[in-house]
Amino acid sequence: MEVGFLGLGIMGKAMSMNLLRHGFKVTVWNRTLSKSHELVEHGASVAETPAEVVRKCKYTIAMLSDPSAALSVVFGKDGILEQICAGKSYVDMSTVDADTSSKISEAIKERGGYFLEAPVSGSKKPAEDGQLVILAAGEKALYEEVIPAFNVMGKKSFYLGQVGNGAKMKLVVNMIMGSMMNAFSEGLVLAGRSGLEPSVLLDVLDLGGIANPMFRLKGPTMIQGSHSPAFPLKHQQKDMRLALALGDETATSMPVAAAANEAFKKARSMGLGDLDFSAVYETVKALEEPSRNS
Ligand SMILES: NC(=O)C1=CN([C@@H]2O[C@H](COP(=O)(O)OP(=O)(O)OC[C@H]3O[C@@H](n4cnc5c(N)ncnc54)[C@H](OP(=O)(O)O)[C@@H]3O)[C@@H](O)[C@H]2O)C=CC1
Ligand SMILES: O=CCCC(=O)O
Incomplete structure (x- = not known):
């Protein structure tokens, strides 16, 4: 399975590293490019923009700091919306509020894409060990498609229904x-x-x-x-x-x-x-x- 990963902070780095370790093909993007170097040493490809990640990958995952970062990566220049379309999916695992998640979900759905919010419980060590608890909500079919990735990053996934419930x-x-x-x-x-x-x-x-x-x-x-x-x-x-x-x-x-x-x-x-x-x-x-x- 090929996935894109946006945001290589404490959590994103550990989560994307786990995906690589388990045989996923991963294309990463981070605002500060230097944080992608270690991932590249472990086999990741690097994209220059979030839009490029979506163009390349059917599934794109994000792990960003806050609502403002989550919105800017979707709605900003070279953002997700520039490439999302039918057949492409976006999974936001950042901790944000339900309103932020709903705005992102609506914009992606308008363009024919699929959206899942999936914030996590568990910190740096559980992220490194693939022991997170995943709190997903949104497109059920997408949830089922990305279970292989969730199973690598987490020890348990919950599907909580409509967008906002995960947040x-x-x-x-x-x-x-x-x-x-x-x-x-x-x-x-x-x-x-x-x-x-x-x-x-x-x-x-x-x-x-x-x-x-x-x-x-x-x-x-x-x-x-x-x-x-x-x-x-x-x-x-x-x-x-x-x-x-x-x-x-x-x-x-x-x-x-x-x-x-x-x-x-x-x-x-x-x-x-x-x-x-x-x-x-x-x-x-x-x-x-x-x-x-x-
Ligand atoms: N750490 C933890 O234990 C846990 C954290 N979380 C949640 O996960 C998310 C990430 O946390 P964590 O990894 O700890 O945070 P970090 O601060 O380590 O990483 C934040 C990431 O967001 C990026 N970012 C920040 N602002 C912007 C922006 N405006 N545009 C693009 N990218 C941006 C950063 O890029 P750059 O490198 O360029 O700064 C970095 O990749 C947060 O929502 C947090 O609440 C959830 C569970 C546990
Ligand atoms: O959002 C951060 C959660 C940290 C933890 O669950 O230990």
């Missing part, structure tokens, strides 16, 4: 994850300031009912103050923002998520946006330690 599911999941990360950060700081050993807190958490892979994976590096980016904090804040907008649309009160969003915004204002989203811990640590008498 919404992804935003709900990441809203929960971002809120959890804030509660976890506050707990680690609270433990330390109460004279407890944060590493012992990790052991206690891991044996109880709220044990989870995120605490297990991130806890030890957070305590060390190391936040090498697997999931960049700026993207987590984008997801909180989009999830809160979904809450506005559906009149869902989300005070916990709103507070978490504020913490991620603060972290961005401190210049931590390119670090892992666990760096929100630094914003909690940075708040002045209360005096002993207060």
